[in-house]
Amino acid sequence: MSGFFERLLRRETNSAYQAKERMKTVLINDRVNMTSSTLDNLKSEIIGVISRHVEIDSDAVRIEMTHEGRQQRLIANIPLKPPRRRSSG
Amino acid sequence: MLGNVLTITSGKGGVGKTTATANIGAALAAAGNKVVCIDADIGLRNLDVVLGLENRIVYDLVDLIEGRCRMRQALIRDKRLPELFLIPAAQTRDKSAVSPSDMIKLCEELRKEFDWILIDSPAGIERGFRNAIAPADIAMVVTNPEVAAVRDADRIIGLIEAEEKGPARLLINRIKPGMVKRGEMLSPDDVLELLAVELIGMVPEDENVITSTNRGMPVALDGKSKAGEAFRNIAQRLLGSEVPFIPLEEDGGFIDRITKLFRSGGK
Numbered sequence: 001m002s003g004f005f006e007r008l009l010r011r012e013t014n015s016a017y018q019a020k021e022r023m024k025t026v027l028i029n030d031r032v033n034m035t036s037s038t039l040d041n042l043k044s045e046i047i048g049v050i051s052r053h054v055e056i057d058s059d060a061v062r063i064e065m066t067h068e069g070r071q072q073r074l075i076a077n078i079p080l081k082p083p084r085r086r087s088s089g
Numbered sequence: 090m091l092g093n094v095l096t097i098t099s100g101k102g103g104v105g106k107t108t109a110t111a112n113i114g115a116a117l118a119a120a121g122n123k124v125v126c127i128d129a130d131i132g133l134r135n136l137d138v139v140l141g142l143e144n145r146i147v148y149d150l151v152d153l154i155e156g157r158c159r160m161r162q163a164l165i166r167d168k169r170l171p172e173l174f175l176i177p178a179a180q181t182r183d184k185s186a187v188s189p190s191d192m193i194k195l196c197e198e199l200r201k202e203f204d205w206i207l208i209d210s211p212a213g214i215e216r217g218f219r220n221a222i223a224p225a226d227i228a229m230v231v232t233n234p235e236v237a238a239v240r241d242a243d244r245i246i247g248l249i250e251a252e253e254k255g256p257a258r259l260l261i262n263r264i265k266p267g268m269v270k271r272g273e274m275l276s277p278d279d280v281l282e283l284l285a286v287e288l289i290g291m292v293p294e295d296e297n298v299i300t301s302t303n304r305g306m307p308v309a310l311d312g313k314s315k316a317g318e319a320f321r322n323i324a325q326r327l328l329g330s331e332v333p334f335i336p337l338e339e340d341g342g343f344i345d346r347i348t349k350l351f352r353s354g355g356k
Contacts, residue, residue: 069285070247070286081141
């Protein structure tokens with residue numbers, strides 16, 4: 001079992017692994033030409049719009065860039081708050 | 090039947106575009122096709138020296154486009170392969186001497202006479218690239234397993250798709266199998282995963298490329314070179330054969346595998 005972790009550790013320190021991880025981020029940014037501050041603005045505006053209609057857990061909102069092949073995709077995960085129970089009596 | 094236009098490009102300079110053009114051209118010609126290689130890197134002429142034809146240049150691409158010579162006069166026939174021709178770049182002009190529509194018109198003429206028209210694109214994403222890609226039927230992107238080359242390849246693949254010349258075919262050049270094995274170089278699989286395009290060939294780093302180029306002889310004509318074998322396989326794939334990708338191995342292993350492949354009836 002320790003062999004497995006050693007291999008994993010070695011993998012993460014080798015330079016090819018680092019190159020690949022760095023390139024994943026660089027290529028996504030190059031392809032969509034979107035800065036992290038643009039993404040932050042987008043996120044707060046989305047939260048604003050949706051909050052006007054339903055109650056959401058704004059701290060748990062996640063907006064992420066993913067890709068399938070060369071197709072980039074913006075994924076938004078917006079958890080809703082459970083409806084408040086009306087107190088009876 | 091009209092010939093195919095294959096544009097070889099990369100974004101980043103120095104990854105092996107000219108070497109790839111010369112060798113794929115030579116391999117296609119050796120396989121019985123009539124081939125012309127066009128050096129579209131105006132002002133930085135190089136394909137002539139790689140092919141060993143530098144002493145035969147009279148007219149160049151710009152002379153041809155501007156009507157100072159006839160097609161026949163601009164075509165330089167290779168010394169070894171009678172079906173391989175070169176149209177050299179102009180050395181004293183710049184990229185603005187040629188337009189994308191000039192290249193389209195020129196290739197329309199060449200298609201009638203040649204099976205394959207290979208265009209060696211200059212590095213960069215500006216005019217020279219636009220000229221080279223305009224007439225392309227097939228766009229090939231050359232990269233090295235190295236961060237700067239991969240990043241530029243991704244940019245150029247995006248531009249090829251935007252010009253509706255895709256899907257781009259990827260040639261990964263100068264792979265060092267030993268380094269890949271040690272985890273110190275991006276593997277072909279890593280590069281393919283990052284760029285998400287179709288692979289057309291993997292060429293290992295090979296000193297024979299330098300020694301052949303020193304002599305002005307394409308390494309694809311050297312039966313013993315690993316890189317030469319890889320370039321011949323790319324030519325076969327372009328011709329429609331399903332040639333398996335030979336796993337890259339450290340010195341010795343690669344040749345052994347090819348030898349085994351041939352012995353087991355691969356040919």
